[in-house]
Amino acid sequence: MSTIQAVVFDLDGVLVESDHIWHEVREGLARERDGNWTDRSEAEMSGMSSSEWSLYMHEVVGLADPPDEINDEVVRRMRSRYAKKLPLIDGAGEAVKRLAGSFRLAVASSSNRELIEVVLARAGLDRYFEATVSSEEVARGKPSPDVFLEAARRLSVPPWNCGAVEDSTNGIRAAHAAGMRVVAIPNALYPPPAGVVALAAVTLDSIADLTPNVVAG
Numbered sequence: 001m002s003t004i005q006a007v008v009f010d011l012d013g014v015l016v017e018s019d020h021i022w023h024e025v026r027e028g029l030a031r032e033r034d035g036n037w038t039d040r041s042e043a044e045m046s047g048m049s050s051s052e053w054s055l056y057m058h059e060v061v062g063l064a065d066p067p068d069e070i071n072d073e074v075v076r077r078m079r080s081r082y083a084k085k086l087p088l089i090d091g092a093g094e095a096v097k098r099l100a101g102s103f104r105l106a107v108a109s110s111s112n113r114e115l116i117e118v119v120l121a122r123a124g125l126d127r128y129f130e131a132t133v134s135s136e137e138v139a140r141g142k143p144s145p146d147v148f149l150e151a152a153r154r155l156s157v158p159p160w161n162c163g164a165v166e167d168s169t170n171g172i173r174a175a176h177a178a179g180m181r182v183v184a185i186p187n188a189l190y191p192p193p194a195g196v197v198a199l200a201a202v203t204l205d206s207i208a209d210l211t212p213n214v215v216a217g
Helices: 017-032 043-047 048-060 067-084 091-099 113-123 144-154 171-178 211-214
Strands: 006-009 105-109 131-134 162-168 181-184
Touching: 006 144, 017 043, 017 067, 017 091, 043 048, 048 067, 067 113, 067 131, 091 105, 091 211, 105 113, 105 144, 113 131, 131 144, 144 162, 162 171, 171 181, 181 211
Parallel strands: 006 105, 006 162, 105 131, 162 181
Antiparallel strands: none
């Protein structure tokens, strides 16, 4: 059994309850600009990097704006929502602080770097993370393992010596593909299927249950 030296956290759905905000912001923009938003749109963008989902909104949802402008407007609206109220999940801050005493920590998120930094700074958690990686900084978004592998590289810790905390279908798949010990906290709004949850080494009901012993196994 590999010794866990570091833990890589997802952001959206693990530290902040923001999936519904992303949905509302992107759907709102699509409807304002006469896009073809469907019931599948948000699910299909799950785990995509900013370059991937902004291209999706341009090509599939049909927004006339170029992808970089779509990305900038979504980020502006997300920042505005976070400025009004940061949706930090109950127990998330305490869990980060518990684990920081035993492991080196990183974030691997599909959120834009700008939003990762805003969330961690406003939550007062930025000082606990040695590395943060956005999917926009790697070749492929989740479910590809790129963002988790890059987080491990920046920590100089082999991925098999890392734990990963994830909530979503594509996030769990990405962390598992990276070879990390996955702790799943299934997303209540967009629950991953049982077959995906089964990829995790352990499943928790709440981040309040996340302890060093759970991660270490």
